Amino acid sequence: MKVTKIVDLELRVNYLNKLTKNRTQMYLPYKIKDKYISNKGHYYISQYNGSYRLEQIVNTMGGCSDVSYRGSKKEIYNWLNAYIKGIEAVLYK
Secondary structure, eight states: OOOOOHHHHHHHHHHHHHHTTOOSSSEEEEEETTEEEEOTTOEEEEEETTEEEEEEEOSTTOOEEEOSOOBOHHHHHHHHHHHHHHHHHHHTO
C-alpha cells in the first residue's frame, strides 16, 4: 500500500487510541488557568523535517515519550501496524 497522506497514519493512530482505551483527542475539552490539559496516554504522530514518529503523552502538561523511531510515512505506517498487531495479540489471546 502506498502511504501518501498523513490521514492514513492518523486513522491508524485513532484505532490504536481506541484499542488501548485512550481518548482520541489530544487535549481535554477545557482549560485550567488558560492552559490546555493533555490526555495522558494519548498516542499521536509528530512531524519534523519531513520525517514522522509515533509519540505518547505521559503527563497532563503535555510531556511525551518516543514510541517509534523517525522515518518516512510508509515506514511509520508499517511500524504502527506491527505495534497494533502486537497489542491485539496480547489483548485477544
